[in-house]
Amino acid sequence: NAGVTQTPKFQVLKTGQSMTLQCAQDMNHEYMSWYRQDPGMGLRLIHYSVGAGITDQGEVPNGYNVSRSTTEDFPLRLLSAAPSQTSVYFCASSSDRGGQETQYFGPGTRLLVL
Amino acid sequence: AQKITQTQPGMFVQEKEAVTLDCTYDTSDQSYGLFWYKQPSSGEMIFLIYQGSYDEQNATEGRYSLNFQKARKSANLVISASQLGDSAMYFCAMREPPFTSGTYKYIFGTGTRLKVLA
Numbered sequence: 001n002a003g004v005t006q007t008p009k010f011q012v013l014k015t016g017q018s019m020t021l022q023c024a025q026d027m028n029h030e031y032m033s034w035y036r037q038d039p040g041m042g043l044r045l046i047h048y049s050v051g052a053g054i055t056d057q058g059e060v061p062n063g064y065n066v067s068r069s070t071t072e073d074f075p076l077r078l079l080s081a082a083p084s085q086t087s088v089y090f091c092a093s094s095s096d097r098g099g100q101e102t103q104y105f106g107p108g109t110r111l112l113v114l
Numbered sequence: 115a116q117k118i119t120q121t122q123p124g125m126f127v128q129e130k131e132a133v134t135l136d137c138t139y140d141t142s143d144q145s146y147g148l149f150w151y152k153q154p155s156s157g158e159m160i161f162l163i164y165q166g167s168y169d170e171q172n173a174t175e176g177r178y179s180l181n182f183q184k185a186r187k188s189a190n191l192v193i194s195a196s197q198l199g200d201s202a203m204y205f206c207a208m209r210e211p212p213f214t215s216g217t218y219k220y221i222f223g224t225g226t227r228l229k230v231l232a
Contacts, residue, residue, distance in 0.1 A: 033220070040123075042205060043222040058219065090159065092220075102149055103220055105159035 002026050006091050006106035013081040013113045021076040021109050023091030031094045032074040033058070033103070034066065036087040043090065049074055081113045116141045118206050120223035127196045128231050134181070135191040135226045137206030143167075147209040148189040149220070150180065154202040162204075165189055196230045203227050 007022045025032065033048040035058075045058030049068040063085060065077040074093075078085060088110050092103040117140040127133035139148065150162040165173045165180045173180040181190040193200055206223040 035222075040224060042118075042120075042224040043207075043220075045219055045221075048219060088157065092159075102161045102164060104161075105151075108157050 004091055004093055004104050004106035006089075006109050008109060009107065010110045011112070013078070013111065015081060015083060015113060017081050019078050019081065021078070021089055021091075021111075023074045023076065023106060024072050025074075025091075025093040025104070026072065027093060027095070027104065028071060029093035029095045029104075030071070032068065033092045033094075034064070034074070034076045035090045035092065036060065036085075037090060037108075038087050046076065046089075078111075081111075083113045085111065086113045087111060116143075116208060116210065116221050118208055118221050118223035120206055120226050122226045123224075124227045124229070126229050126231055127193075127200075129198060130195055132192060132194045133196055133228065135193070135204050135206075135228065137189045137191065137223060139187050139189060139206075139208050141187075141208065143210065148180070148182070149207045149209065150178070150189075150191045151205045151207060152200075152202045153205065153225070154199075159205075163191070193228075198230050198232060201228060201230045 004025045030051050034046040035043040037043050044060050047066040049055045055066050088108050090108050091106040094103040119138045146167045148165045152160045163173050163175045163178045163180050165182045172182050177194045179192045203225045205225045207220045210219050
């Protein structure tokens with residue numbers, strides 16, 4: 001199993017540009033999430049999905065769109081990049097099987113918006 | 115609203131000694147899960163340990179143990195016999211139960227940076 005994969009690893013954008021951060025998992029997990037990590041603020045939830053075709057907003061959704069057409073993929077779209085979106089982005093997946101099922105994280109995408 | 119608080123931005127510990135990283139949480143739910151993750155300088159998030167709210171015993175995983183005090187709403191991570199490789203950022207997180215909120219979200223604290231001294 002590859003687990004959770006993210007591409008690209010690093011990206012530089014100019015203000016106003018758009019891009020899509022890719023996330024895929026091969027564990028057949030129902031739940032997928034996107035977080036951003038900023039210094040001193042921990043991980044903040046952007047959007048999440050509880051299954052194909054179902055998405056919802058997290059704590060900081062503005063400026064981002066998501067879709068979930070398949071169980072495996074959960075791309076994050078930046079519509080018009082702003083310097084405030086400079087951050088490290090993590091995708092995660094998990095399964096509602098009860099017990100101690102935890103989130104599995106991708107390696108992260110480091111985004112710099114100039 | 116649910117909240118996770120980690121009050122120690124940074125901690126130092128001598129190699130081979132034990133260290134406790136604090137975590138308090140706030141929730142009105144009776145059923146929840148508590149997690150600790152390690153983030154080394156390389157950036158990946160590594161799951162360390164889990165404690166369910168109904169678990170009567172404190173969770174342990176090798177050198178990691180979770181000091182769970184439900185009444186005080188605290189879930190402190192104890193690392194025994196610290197090693198240089200334990201130097202990292204540590205995050206406490208809580209999972210909402212899916213069957214009450216219809217969601218399945220994790221809430222993270224702001225983290226504690228641990229430095230192990232040789």
